[in-house]
Amino acid sequence: MATIHLTLAPLLILAAVFLSTEITAQPAAPAPGPAAPTNITAILEKGGQFATFIHLLNTTRVGNQINIQVNSSSEGMTVFAPTDNAFQNLKPGTLNKLSYDDQVKLILYHVSPKFYTLDDLLSVSNPVRTQASGRDGAVYGLNFTSQGNQVNVSTGFVETRVSNALRKERPLAVYVVDMVLLPEEMFGENKVSPAAPGPKSNSPDVSDDQEKAGAPSDKSGCGEMKAGLGLALGLVFLCLKLVV
Numbered sequence: 001m002a003t004i005h006l007t008l009a010p011l012l013i014l015a016a017v018f019l020s021t022e023i024t025a026q027p028a029a030p031a032p033g034p035a036a037p038t039n040i041t042a043i044l045e046k047g048g049q050f051a052t053f054i055h056l057l058n059t060t061r062v063g064n065q066i067n068i069q070v071n072s073s074s075e076g077m078t079v080f081a082p083t084d085n086a087f088q089n090l091k092p093g094t095l096n097k098l099s100y101d102d103q104v105k106l107i108l109y110h111v112s113p114k115f116y117t118l119d120d121l122l123s124v125s126n127p128v129r130t131q132a133s134g135r136d137g138a139v140y141g142l143n144f145t146s147q148g149n150q151v152n153v154s155t156g157f158v159e160t161r162v163s164n165a166l167r168k169e170r171p172l173a174v175y176v177v178d179m180v181l182l183p184e185e186m187f188g189e190n191k192v193s194p195a196a197p198g199p200k201s202n203s204p205d206v207s208d209d210q211e212k213a214g215a216p217s218d219k220s221g222c223g224e225m226k227a228g229l230g231l232a233l234g235l236v237f238l239c240l241k242l243v244v
């Protein structure tokens with residue numbers, strides 16, 4: 001009997017060691033649960049061709065807002081990120097002619113307060129609300145059409161393809177678009193209203209509490225790791241008992 005235990009013991013210890021490395025390695029993988037704070041700027045920086053959009057997300061503070069809201073909303077969010085090329089292809093002065101408030105609106109128009117996979121977009125019902133839409137969602141919507149697996153997005157003023165995803169995991173999807181999504185309401189023939197220039201059209205005019213909430217909190221998978229270690233240690237003790 002004892003000889004059987006002795007031959008089993010090394011195997012069990014091996015198994016315990018194996019298990020413990022398996023389990024402690026887990027937090028490195030994008031595990032569900034307490035997610036690391038999402039950072040739209042970091043995601044776009046990795047893309048390498050979004051300097052203008054990053055700049056605008058910063059000056060309008062919409063980037064901050066995304067980072068906060070994506071964490072607090074159960075719906076998730078979707079961002080359509082125009083490339084630097086897209087901004088270069090705008091008629092000269094297009095952005096500079098906009099008041100600060102309209103710049104904010106333009107950037108908000110590239111963000112939807114709901115997470116959509118590409119599959120969702122293939123069959124979504126139009127129009128899709130954006131962050132620029134009113135509470136009733138009646139204005140500043142986006143229309144999506146598809147052909148095969150290709151999805152197009154239309155503002156009523158411009159239409160372009162939705163190309164690859166920079167990020168496609170809940171709660172935040174980020175898709176590349178090669179045109180700036182100019183809203184019909186701002187650029188179309190029957191604009192909603194020529195927005196009056198804001199009183200402080202040069203400086204960001206967003207309340208402070210939007211900023212405060214932006215600080216990241218350090219939430220690692222420590223709980224899981226401890227549980228994993230506990231299990232492994234338990235197994236080792238079990239092995240030792242068997243040996244004795």
Ligand SMILES: *[C@@H]1O[C@H](CO)[C@@H](O)[C@H](O)[C@H]1NC(C)=O
Binds near residue numbers: 039040214
């Ligand atoms: C997001 O990422 C950018 C660029 O990597 C960094 O400058 C910024 O501090 C980050 N913001 C937060 C809230 O972590």
Ligand SMILES: *[C@@H]1O[C@H](CO)[C@@H](O)[C@H](O)[C@H]1NC(C)=O
Binds near residue numbers: 055058059204
């Ligand atoms: C972001 O905008 C602030 C002012 O709103 C500015 O001080 C800061 O340099 C900007 N950061 C980047 C990375 O553009």
Ligand SMILES: *[C@@H]1O[C@H](CO)[C@@H](O)[C@H](O)[C@H]1NC(C)=O
Binds near residue numbers: 126
């Ligand atoms: C979306 O499609 C609807 C119905 O076809 C149309 O009335 C609306 O103007 C379109 N909106 C945009 C933003 O393209």
Ligand SMILES: *[C@@H]1O[C@H](CO)[C@@H](O)[C@H](O)[C@H]1NC(C)=O
Binds near residue numbers: 147151
């Ligand atoms: C999508 O948009 C592109 C570019 O605007 C156009 O060439 C293509 O025909 C559109 N595809 C669909 C399915 O509407």
Ligand SMILES: *[C@@H]1O[C@H](CO)[C@@H](O)[C@H](O)[C@H]1NC(C)=O
Binds near residue numbers: 217
């Ligand atoms: C995310 O939301 C949770 C609760 O909803 C909060 O405890 C946490 O601090 C938030 N993290 C960030 C980075 O805002």
